[in-house]
Amino acid sequence: MSLIQNLKLVHLPKSKTSNYSHLLLSVFVLLVAIFCLAPVLWQLLTSLKVNADISAVPNVYIPKRYTLAHYTELFTRRPFLNYIFNSALVSITSTVLCLALGAPAAYALARLRIWGEQVILAGVLIVTLFPYILLFLGLLQVVQALHLGNNYLALIIPYTAINLPLTILVMRSFFQQLPRDLEDAAKVDGYNIQQILLQIVLPMTVPALVTTGILAFIFAWNEFIFALTFITRESLKTIPVATAQLGSSSVFEIPYGAIAAATVLGTSPLVLLVLLFQRRIVQGLTAGAVKG
Amino acid sequence: MQLDKIQKREQLTGWMLTLPALLLLLLVFAYPIGQAFWLSLFTKNLATQLQPVYSGWNNYVRMVFDGRFWETMQNTTIFTCVSVFLELLLGMGIALVLNQSFPGRGIVRTIAILPWALPTALMALAWAWIFNDQYGVWNDILQRLGLIHTEINWLGEPSLAMMAAIAAEVWKTTPFISILLLAGLQSIPVELYEAHALDGANPWQSFWRITLPLLMPQILIALLFRFAQAFGVFDLVLVMTGGGPAGATETVSLYIYAMVMRYLDFGYGAALIVVTFLLLVAAVAIVSFLLSKARNSKF
Amino acid sequence: MANLELRNLNKTYSSKVVPVKDISLKVDEGEFLTLLGPSGCGKSTTLRLIAGLEQPTRGQIWIGERNVTDLRSGDRNIAMVFQSYALYPHMTVAENIASSLKLRHLSKLEIRQRVTDVATKLGLEELTQRKPSQLSGGQRQRVALARALVRQPDVFLLDEPLSNLDALLRERVRAELKQLFKAQNTPVVYVTHDQTEAMTLSSKVAVLYNGNLQQLDPPQRIYTHPANRFVASFVGSPQMNLFVLSCRDNAAWLGNFPIPVPLPTVPPQIVLGIRPENVCLARAEDTHTIQGQIYLVESLGMQNLLSVRVQGAPELTIRALLPAAWQWSDDIVKLTLSPQSLHWFDAATGDRLF
Ligand SMILES: Nc1ncnc2c1ncn2[C@@H]1O[C@H](COP(=O)(O)OP(=O)(O)O)[C@@H](O)[C@H]1O
Ligand SMILES: [Mg+2]
Numbered sequence: 001m002s003l004i005q006n007l008k009l010v011h012l013p014k015s016k017t018s019n020y021s022h023l024l025l026s027v028f029v030l031l032v033a034i035f036c037l038a039p040v041l042w043q044l045l046t047s048l049k050v051n052a053d054i055s056a057v058p059n060v061y062i063p064k065r066y067t068l069a070h071y072t073e074l075f076t077r078r079p080f081l082n083y084i085f086n087s088a089l090v091s092i093t094s095t096v097l098c099l100a101l102g103a104p105a106a107y108a109l110a111r112l113r114i115w116g117e118q119v120i121l122a123g124v125l126i127v128t129l130f131p132y133i134l135l136f137l138g139l140l141q142v143v144q145a146l147h148l149g150n151n152y153l154a155l156i157i158p159y160t161a162i163n164l165p166l167t168i169l170v171m172r173s174f175f176q177q178l179p180r181d182l183e184d185a186a187k188v189d190g191y192n193i194q195q196i197l198l199q200i201v202l203p204m205t206v207p208a209l210v211t212t213g214i215l216a217f218i219f220a221w222n223e224f225i226f227a228l229t230f231i232t233r234e235s236l237k238t239i240p241v242a243t244a245q246l247g248s249s250s251v252f253e254i255p256y257g258a259i260a261a262a263t264v265l266g267t268s269p270l271v272l273l274v275l276l277f278q279r280r281i282v283q284g285l286t287a288g289a290v291k292g
Numbered sequence: 293m294q295l296d297k298i299q300k301r302e303q304l305t306g307w308m309l310t311l312p313a314l315l316l317l318l319l320v321f322a323y324p325i326g327q328a329f330w331l332s333l334f335t336k337n338l339a340t341q342l343q344p345v346y347s348g349w350n351n352y353v354r355m356v357f358d359g360r361f362w363e364t365m366q367n368t369t370i371f372t373c374v375s376v377f378l379e380l381l382l383g384m385g386i387a388l389v390l391n392q393s394f395p396g397r398g399i400v401r402t403i404a405i406l407p408w409a410l411p412t413a414l415m416a417l418a419w420a421w422i423f424n425d426q427y428g429v430w431n432d433i434l435q436r437l438g439l440i441h442t443e444i445n446w447l448g449e450p451s452l453a454m455m456a457a458i459a460a461e462v463w464k465t466t467p468f469i470s471i472l473l474l475a476g477l478q479s480i481p482v483e484l485y486e487a488h489a490l491d492g493a494n495p496w497q498s499f500w501r502i503t504l505p506l507l508m509p510q511i512l513i514a515l516l517f518r519f520a521q522a523f524g525v526f527d528l529v530l531v532m533t534g535g536g537p538a539g540a541t542e543t544v545s546l547y548i549y550a551m552v553m554r555y556l557d558f559g560y561g562a563a564l565i566v567v568t569f570l571l572l573v574a575a576v577a578i579v580s581f582l583l584s585k586a587r588n589s590k591f
Numbered sequence: 592m593a594n595l596e597l598r599n600l601n602k603t604y605s606s607k608v609v610p611v612k613d614i615s616l617k618v619d620e621g622e623f624l625t626l627l628g629p630s631g632c633g634k635s636t637t638l639r640l641i642a643g644l645e646q647p648t649r650g651q652i653w654i655g656e657r658n659v660t661d662l663r664s665g666d667r668n669i670a671m672v673f674q675s676y677a678l679y680p681h682m683t684v685a686e687n688i689a690s691s692l693k694l695r696h697l698s699k700l701e702i703r704q705r706v707t708d709v710a711t712k713l714g715l716e717e718l719t720q721r722k723p724s725q726l727s728g729g730q731r732q733r734v735a736l737a738r739a740l741v742r743q744p745d746v747f748l749l750d751e752p753l754s755n756l757d758a759l760l761r762e763r764v765r766a767e768l769k770q771l772f773k774a775q776n777t778p779v780v781y782v783t784h785d786q787t788e789a790m791t792l793s794s795k796v797a798v799l800y801n802g803n804l805q806q807l808d809p810p811q812r813i814y815t816h817p818a819n820r821f822v823a824s825f826v827g828s829p830q831m832n833l834f835v836l837s838c839r840d841n842a843a844w845l846g847n848f849p850i851p852v853p854l855p856t857v858p859p860q861i862v863l864g865i866r867p868e869n870v871c872l873a874r875a876e877d878t879h880t881i882q883g884q885i886y887l888v889e890s891l892g893m894q895n896l897l898s899v900r901v902q903g904a905p906e907l908t909i910r911a912l913l914p915a916a917w918q919w920s921d922d923i924v925k926l927t928l929s930p931q932s933l934h935w936f937d938a939a940t941g942d943r944l945f
């Protein structure tokens with residue numbers, strides 16, 4: 001407390017220039033907020049406008065009438081509930097799998113002296129940089145060979161894998177910060193290795209698992225190229241692909257309102273996650289990128 | 293003897309814990325790359341023939357004379373360099389702003405990572421809508437400001453379409469850079485600035501002599517990640533422009549995708565993948581080298 | 592009940608890092624052994640070897656008639672208190688204390704009985720349902736102790752258990768620790784770098800340095816008869832005066848002053864040690880007197896610590912503890928080195944000669 005006050009004291013000297021720079025700072029903050037929010041808000045506004053307002057020239061910024069018609073259209077005329085279910089199922093399953101595989105690996109890499117540790121770590125680090133386009137051809141052949149086309153597994157397996165490197169890096173840096181004494185105390189108490197992992201380490205790991213899980217979920221929810229390539233049946237498509245194809249599906253007129261509504265629906269779970277877990281997302285990202 | 297037993301047990305446990313993850317990584321990352329190397333030596337085109345035929349370096353030779361390949365390379369390079377450069381400038385600015393203390397900082401920080409978290413494909417739709425020639429809000433704003441008098445077809449003109457795609461990319465991924473840089477800024481001790489200020493330095497000098505050098509590792513890491521990702525850009529361009537107009541925004545990944553999925557030319561597609569992979573590895577190696585040098589010089 | 596024995600223990604991490612070179616010692620039932628040494632000398636490593644958290648490179652560990660060298664940590668029936676306390680953060684105090692008993696499949700009734708007993712003994716009754724994060728440092732330390740005591744183990748190990756407490760609390764807990772372990776008829780191995788703790792708590796002190804056992808003796812003897820130069824300089828505060836002196840005419844010469852060497856054959860060089868509290872103002876009848884110039888007086892409250900430049904050897908400084916009441920008029924002072932408190936060490940090996 002006193003430390004914080006001390007720090008403030010150093011920054012406190014107020015003068016005319018500080019008032020001026022306060023104003024400048026406020027302007028910058030406002031610009032940052034507008035820059036980040038405007039496209040999202042514009043899409044939200046479009047999704048609530050009636051068609052006449054959407055195609056009005058000049059643009060209508062404050063519509064007189066609002067409608068939910070574009071949203072209801074998504075659910076009545078199109079299988080949008082289905083898309084949401086698909087996205088949720090694939091993302092949640094792959095996230096859970098990813099944590100289940102990645103956390104033990106991260107523990108081993110952080111705590112146990114295993115042969116080839118450096119090589120594995122370097123490999124994991126490099127792999128985080130691969131764009132998915134490099135993988136899709138080979139995976140397509142795997143999917144064909146295993147007859148997984150139009151099967152949730154065709155997405156769950158690659159999504160689990162693409163999130164593994166980040167999971168391993170973030171969880172490893174977490175395990176390294178975990179005091180070793182706790183595990184030693186458990187050993188002296190008579191816990192065996194499974195018991196230590198499940199009864200001592202796992203409960204302490206929950207916050208880190210949540211952090212990593214959120215990141216993995218975001219990446220899985222947002223993935224596009226695999227979903228586009230491996231799933232062709234309409235009822236199995238995920239939201240990003242289905243929404244992107246809304247525009248090209250109708251020959252006559254592009255349904256801007258429906259697209260906007262679909263965008264809002266597809267992004268809202270993530271907006272929610274960001275609002276709730278901003279701090280954790282930042283922690284996870286920096287731990288994965290910087291400490292790795 | 294006793295030592296061996298304990299160490300062996302530890303090794304075994306370690307491998308049992310690591311192996312499942314490792315196998316999956318090999319399947320999804322190593323196998324496709326290896327497969328691409330192998331396949332690139334064959335002529336395999338589902339549209340014309342069924343059996344792959346060994347053709348040595350043919351696919352690579354073909355690439356040298358493939359004008360469209362070089363165009364996509366050029367597009368990708370421009371897209372990558374311009375957007376990463378702009379992101380770095382903007383990301384640094386945002387990080388500096390977010391590092392100040394002001395009321396509501398938490399909420400602004402939350403807003404500032406929002407674009408990064410949203411699905412690229414969906415936000416590409418949003419940006420296509422913003423840049424729409426008839427109803428787009430960007431044209432409307434420019435007209436209201438009196439900067440233009442007739443609507444501009446942003447996504448219909450080659451050079452403008454590239455600018456639009458870059459704008460969307462910058463919007464989408466600047467937050468990633470600001471997050472990393474902000475974390476870096478927060479790790480710089482305040483005392484350094486105070487000492488420097490006592491020495492008579494102004495904030496501008498502090499930025500160049502303290503902030504920037506100490507932030508170098510974060511900057512390079514951000515560059516590394518962003519460079520690799522931007523080079524493989526796919527969803528954003530596919531959804532916004534589809535590579536058009538007239539191939540002006542077609543990136544290497546769009547070309548690879550079309551080669552495989554539309555022309556069904558797996559052999560040549562594999563060769564394209566291999567070359568892209570090697571270029572990326574080279575670029576990453578250079579940045580990593582710079583990174584290790586920056587880290588060493590710091591300590 | 593059983594004793595603990597280490598036989599030729601060695602731990603080699605790499606050819607350069609050998610924190611434990613060759614340590615043999617025995618701790619009997621009811622004995623309180625302190626491993627004392629500067630930080631980094633291998634105390635914790637020794638303790639972790641006993642606990643089975645590290646495997647020795649060579650040597651054996653015996654508890655009573657059992658060779659436990661190859662046993663898993665949990666099978667040795669040892670309890671350990673960690674410097675960081677290592678309380679499981681997700682368990683309540685009661686669960687922390689009971690964890691090892693549960694693993695041993697004791698009956699619920701007995702577990703509750705033993706936890707209640709030990710909680711009462713340590714004054715933790717009110718806290719049993721709290722999580723460690725809701726406890727003060729001193730309370731956490733008690734819980735760690737309780738977790739060890741409840742085990743009724745064959746051996747107690749404690750690794751600097753007081754070093755995370757503030758000075759006042761440390762003194763109080765030190766006294767309580769002594770009471771607690773006096774009641775247990777079990778070998779205790781206690782690690783510390785703090786000589787006061789070692790002196791006050793232990794029945795025996797093992798001074799470690801460089802991975803080797805320097806001296807194993809009761810605390811008083813460590814103080815009065817340090818086995819070598821290292822022990823002499825490490826134990827005691829303020830530090831013992833140690834001088835490397837040349838010998839002539841059966842005496843070591845401290846500046847202009849001969850100090851008789853009580854040895855049959857006198858080496859050309861010798862190390863003389865004397866504690867500051869054994870350097871007094873000289874009276875007329877005293878032998879072993881020296882004279883020098885005061886150049887620094889540090890007040891320690893009850894006493895003054897004088898630093899004196901010895902006449903004839905200005906590079907030698909001798910420090911003396913004198914009563915605070917003593918007033919000096921002149922900065923030349925005459926001191927006597929109490930003859931029965933002189934320590935003589937070999938100049939080459941550092942071993943005690945007399
Ligand atoms: N796991 C390890 N690997 C390598 N060196 C170690 C390990 N553990 C301890 N050491 C080294 O052994 C030496 C003694 O450590 P320690 O026993 O903890 O000393 P202390 O007497 O302060 O408790 C130190 O120099 C330390 O660096
Ligand atoms: Mg220690």
